[in-house]
Amino acid sequence: MKLLSSPVIGCAAEIAKDIHPKEELELLFMKAGLDSFVPTDPYTKAELVIRTVRGAQQQAADADFAARKALYEFVRLIAERTAPSEQGDIPTGTPFWRLSEALRADGFDLVAEYEISEDTWGRSMTNLVGVRLLPLDEPRVPLSNEITSLEHAFDRLGMTVARNCYRQAVDNLVEQRFEAANGQLRAMFEAVVVHVATAHGFTTTRQGAGGPAVRHLIDQGLLPENDGGSFVRGLWQITHTNGSHPGTSDAGEARFRLQAMTGAARYLIDRFTPVQ
Secondary structure: OOOOOOOHHHHHHHHHHOOHHHHHHHHHHHOOOOHHHOOOOOOHHHHHHHHHHHHHHHHHHHHOHHHHHHHHHHHHHHHHHHOOOOOOOOOOOOOOHHHHHHHHOOEEEEEEEEEEEOOOOOOOOEEEEEEEEOOOOOOOOOOOOOOOHHHHHHHOOOHHHHHHHHHHHHHHHOOOHHHHHHHHHHHHHHHHHHHHHHHHOOOOOOOOOHHHHHHHHHHHOOOOHHHHHHHHHHHHHHHOOOOOOOOOOHHHHHHHHHHHHHHHHHHHHHHHOOOO
């Protein structure tokens, strides 16, 4: 488990101090699993927060898995407490926005999840059901059941083919089937560019439309050459070299492709299909 940085912990600690009365803080630390770090001598509210999280950070820095997990949960609980009650844009400068920005610098996407229900008059309404910290980069190996931010975006957009191809690519990379991983990554990336282009006027009735989809985005000025277009076109061309042919790819190249296409897919989704 990755060690959360001091800016992230500091941001969560500051928010906790501001939004919780002293008696709630100890309960918060118990829920997060930080109660063993709570000081026993008299303390102010600020001292309670600082000494508790610093004690946990010291243990986490020494590869204490329980301390790292507790700090993750502490940050998640603060995010859940400050998340908007309804789905929509996150106002700049709010506690949830500040924590989200700090986590993105650490390589995590702070995702608030909602469900749709009806009130007693039959009106549709959204309810917050939880908050998760999802890694922005590719899954760690060996794989766990935790999904990445990219896979969460695939689910949100109903991009089943892209998600399945991405998961198969990661599985193949773990099993050292590098050419198979490259082939699945190409299919994933094609699904992403076609999805994005289709939402902006592109039409196709056949497979293998990745190249035309990229050209459509560039030609329509949606992805100018000097503003992402050359990058996406170049990466699409790379997917057709040393791909799924036996003996033409090694671990380093396959892992580079996974990292590059994960980042590019994330870029396209963030640019053209942001969370509303």
